[in-house]
Amino acid sequence: MSVIEVTNFSVSFDTQDGAVEAVKDVSFRIDRGECLGIVGESGAGKSQTFLAAMGLLASNGRTSGSIRFGGRELLDLTPREANRVRGAELAMIFQDPLTALTPHLTVGQQMGEVLSTHRRVKGAEAERICLDWLERVHIAEAKRRLRQYPHELSGGMRQRVMIAMAMLCSPRLLIADEPTTALDTTVQAEILDLMARLQAEEDTAIALITHDMGVVARMCDRVEVMRLGAFVESRNVEDIFHAPQHDYTKMLLDSMPRLDRAKPPASPKTLSEDEILRVRDLKVNFPIKLDRGLFGRTVDLPALDGVSFDLAPGETLGIVGESGCGKSTLARAILRLLPATHGSVTWLGKELTMLEGKALTKERRNLQIVFQDPLASLNPRMTIATSIAEPLRTFQPALTSRERKIEVAKMMERVGLDQRMINRYPHELSGGQNQRVGIARAMINRPKLVICDEAVSALDVSIQSQIIELLKRLQADMGLSMLFISHDLSVVRDISHRIMVLYLGQIVELAGCDALYSAPEHPYTRMLISAAPIPDPRVERTRDRIRVPGELSSPLDPEATLRFLPSRRGQPDYRPKLQEVRQGHWVAEHDPLETILAARASPGMPHSTVD
């Protein structure tokens, strides 16, 4: 029996440039207890159908066709009737759990109003139901959470609250719009597990809107592939992955980076022994203000806690870790965009941390960075050609404007930007094009080191793979070294020679790319690898998953650094040491996985979760 049935449904938006069709004549149904995946890249119109079903379409949206849900036509409901359906029989969770919860209301207030609106349950009875649901979504210390505000919870916990809130009235259909996109890999795995469990327990149908084929492979029964507002392929999940028909589906699957399949890195030739960059015991502390006493107190938060490594010419070192692990801090400290608290960075034999003023500026020519958000990192008032030419003005002032133009044109061609775009502004370009501008700007002086700080994370998968190919090609041509920072293990695999895994500002594992994926040693690395979804339903659904309960620990918690070394609990100053277990494979000291899990499970052990 179908829960929702959409027939010949279209959405168009009235804009100043005329009507824009966002959804074109789609039809589908979702059955009881089934999970339907809606996959596509940004701007494909994935969310619009469901926003229309919820009555949340933007005011300039026009709909046609029909959405039948529980015997009613959703498009014909008055606002009053719609309010009886949404939140009760039809619930929705959103991408960013921080902005999706009202900042000034407590978790308990926000959950409670769902019950008082739809079930007329209030007070102690409502609190009991809320508590029950918070426990079902595995929130530790549920009672205390009811009195907390959203900003006091971690991202994963907020999304659990969103799910609990959506499930309060046991809806028949749960719409999940990119529910894990803003979360870390390990947290994503836990949220997906939770949704799958609830789906089974409550027999809830799920509409999962996502761009991530790995998530689809793990969760969905059937898949609709969407492109430019229309469904291009509708199949069950096995067929989509193993016998895709449409070219667009094939392209999406091909561009998905895969953990279990290696692509050759840029320059397979053996790397020289000498290094161009040597980092030793680098530490960065951030002062954090605490509200204690009359004048407050500042404590030092160790964002980077003694990182050492070498980088060879032409090498790419991938740096992975979850949010707050110090990836970006490391990049910025190396480039002296942030002052290091301790340690040394040696660049071609020169001590970078000691250089000042002009001497430092001179070195910057060879030390470049590409940032995550391509639009925000370009000056909105400069044309892209001006942005690309700026490093030339700084470091090669002798060039005439004609020579500069030629250089810019050459560089634009190399990164695949059309010459006709030179006078465009960043907001007139797509995300992928802007990132090409960022790369061109970084590479125009032929630097010896480029740091890519989450350079492809904000891009659609198809664009992502193009940019990675571009970076590899440029690296091969110019022989530059790269630090490639990402939270996504599968992306890093496609480009790196060696990979470093960071946890709370410390290296937990540093190894050659293949060694790290085929024989990870540290439990945190194994946890990360097992949490990253693989876009293949057969592989994905049979994998063993390693879970260390509890969320990413707070760096302010002195015990947190010993999460994987419970035998040293009670020695908060102890730092796990890096040991070379094989040639070139370094692993931080840790207890066996069984010991860690046992220590976690034992009562009385403090949970080092983020509050």
Added chain:
Amino acid sequence: MTAYIIRRILVAVPTLVVLILLCFFLMQVAPGGPFTSERPLPPQVLANIEARYGLDQPLWKQMWDYLVGIVTRFDFGPSFAYRDRDVNDIIAHGFPITLTYGLISFVVATLAGMGIGVAAAIRHNTWLDYIAVGATFSAQALPNFVMAPILVIVFTWQLGWLPGGGWNGGQWQYLVMPVIALSTSYVASITRIMRSSMLETLNSSFIRTARAKGLPEHKVVWRHAMKPAMLPVVSYLGPTFVAMITGSVVIDVYFSTGGIGRAYVDSALNRDYAVMLGVTILYGGLTVLFNLLVDVAYAWLDPKIRY
């Protein structure tokens, strides 16, 4: 929170001292003095007067005595222009009047501005919104020194409903026109801030969640949108309150209400340093106080803000 308020008050003290010093020296820099006039006084007389007010003392001594007087006796010194009145008397007479119509205007402006702003945002792109936007545009272009004579022409000359000026112990007939003249442009500003801030809030992600939960629209607006939308309005209200009291110069002159604004202007014209300094310090103290209140209100509106 308490610790924060104490900290803020402690910071306010040096702020006020710097303000006093700056004003004191600025007035010294200005050429002439309170007793210079077109027909110069005989030198002996001038010397006597200056000795009486301590103006023959070295500058640092005058400064020091002034500060000590304020701190120990809360005494802002004698007026240079009115023989038997000191600054405290002048402020005590004028300030309650200014405070009365200033406060009423402030409340009127805040309530009206926020009310119209919210209504316009909820009925975005309807006739109500258009009227509100149009009216605020015109009202903002009407400063109180234009508003005041128009009111007098209409209500006193033409209709004869209201007295054209005076205070009379603050009877309501005497309050209506000063309040309207003072609050109109602020109603317009607050409406505009409230409207745009409410529109932005109603477009935010957590409002979408609130609607997705099936809450009725009035709950979405009052419970979820109101507090965040008020943040920019509140930060505007602190300086507005002070500006309404200082802006009352025009009201005092036009409606002869006898408030502190009049005394302020006269003191500047008469070079009555003591009164000028006293009123400036009063305004400075109010500014500090209201900025503190704004910060406290912020913490109430947004639990993320912790001091």
